[in-house]
Amino acid sequence: MIDDPWTPLRLASGAVAQNRFVLAPMTTDASDPGGVVTPEELAYLRRRAMSGFGMALSSCAYVHDDGRSWYGIGAAGPEHDASLASVAQALKAGGGLGVLQIYDGGRISRPAMVGGGRMRAPSAIPSARPGAETPRAMDETEIEALIAAFGAATARAIAAGFDGVELHGANHYTLHQFSSPRANRREDGWGGDRDRRLRFPLAVARAAREAAGPGRIVGYRITPFEPEPDGYKLDDALALVDRLAQTGMDYIHVSLDNFRLQQPQREDRSYLVPSAPTGSDGRSPIAAIRDVVAGRCAVIACGGVRTVDDARDALAAGGDLVAAARAPLVDPDWLAKLRDRAEGDITTGLPQDRDAIAERCAIPPLMVDYLLGRPGWIPREGA
Numbered sequence: 001m002i003d004d005p006w007t008p009l010r011l012a013s014g015a016v017a018q019n020r021f022v023l024a025p026m027t028t029d030a031s032d033p034g035g036v037v038t039p040e041e042l043a044y045l046r047r048r049a050m051s052g053f054g055m056a057l058s059s060c061a062y063v064h065d066d067g068r069s070w071y072g073i074g075a076a077g078p079e080h081d082a083s084l085a086s087v088a089q090a091l092k093a094g095g096g097l098g099v100l101q102i103y104d105g106g107r108i109s110r111p112a113m114v115g116g117g118r119m120r121a122p123s124a125i126p127s128a129r130p131g132a133e134t135p136r137a138m139d140e141t142e143i144e145a146l147i148a149a150f151g152a153a154t155a156r157a158i159a160a161g162f163d164g165v166e167l168h169g170a171n172h173y174t175l176h177q178f179s180s181p182r183a184n185r186r187e188d189g190w191g192g193d194r195d196r197r198l199r200f201p202l203a204v205a206r207a208a209r210e211a212a213g214p215g216r217i218v219g220y221r222i223t224p225f226e227p228e229p230d231g232y233k234l235d236d237a238l239a240l241v242d243r244l245a246q247t248g249m250d251y252i253h254v255s256l257d258n259f260r261l262q263q264p265q266r267e268d269r270s271y272l273v274p275s276a277p278t279g280s281d282g283r284s285p286i287a288a289i290r291d292v293v294a295g296r297c298a299v300i301a302c303g304g305v306r307t308v309d310d311a312r313d314a315l316a317a318g319g320d321l322v323a324a325a326r327a328p329l330v331d332p333d334w335l336a337k338l339r340d341r342a343e344g345d346i347t348t349g350l351p352q353d354r355d356a357i358a359e360r361c362a363i364p365p366l367m368v369d370y371l372l373g374r375p376g377w378i379p380r381e382g383a
């Protein structure tokens, strides 16, 4: 087991990360309405990538117009190609690997964005978010089309200069919804028992692996268990992970709000109520996933990493790589300060003043509004 986060890592496809630090995916909600990246977003990404992450992940990019949850970047058609190329360039500006995260929103798409009647999901069951609308159930043709859309977005990413893609199978998006007995109540070949619920995520993984081609990265982000009653359990996630490793994934990215508390994101996105880790029966999901993949691919630990000691602990918990989101969001020079042993200089909270957040933290103004709209999520100065 490696405990020095500055050591390089060679992934299964052959790509090499120069160190174990990963810039975690962060949606900005600040792209233009057509899914094209803005200059402010590029500046925000480049500034963080320049500090030398081994791998930098983009904000999540939609693969299909009917599954948009954010005013974020798209990877859904040729209208996005130039935008994707500039995102790839920004993410690779610090010499690290650049990976595009791709998603579909399903029942957590934003109704105002996808239009009446187009919000679709595995089953016609609303999400646990307050005021959620009921989606319609996808038919088989739509399911096949969505698998193809993930493949096409992967091909687009590679052509744009990314080193690979990460499939967003976590945080209650469509890939997660198909895996979940809460969200997937289908009675055809795409739902029912666990094997049938896993059929869609595995088909997407195969499509992405094929579209990426040899030497390119395909990773999968997973919520390791659902904190909600009747959700899937760690053992269900482990069954998926085992088969993803067989499908040639380069890594499994374990999405937790805090890796030490084993705390996954709740579907209602309440950041003020901690999730009780009931679905893992007290086991560490990161260690359990590491044991199942058994060296076939890497494991990324994420959640609550702020210091080099945190990173070492995340590696000791079973990660091969360690991702951080809020720390480099708040302080764009976070990683450079860790490397320079200047931890005491790291800014740990967003300023109270809205304009100061945009200016001092190099965050697009529309993203600032989105961050401030969710109290308790991002630490603030003087709080």
Ligand SMILES: Cc1cc2nc3c(=O)[nH]c(=O)nc-3n(C[C@H](O)[C@H](O)[C@H](O)COP(=O)(O)O)c2cc1C
Residues within 6 Å of the ligand: 024, 025, 026, 027, 028, 059, 060, 101, 168, 170, 171, 221, 255, 256, 257, 258, 302, 303, 304, 305, 323, 324, 325, 326, 327, 329, 371
């Ligand atoms: C502003 C913001 C946007 C996020 N957007 C995404 C996203 O697009 N895709 C994703 O998988 N996770 C997203 N996350 C979750 C983070 O990647 C990460 O899992 C979470 O913040 C816990 O890590 P941290 O404690 O280092 O912040 C987002 C987090 C933040 C703070």
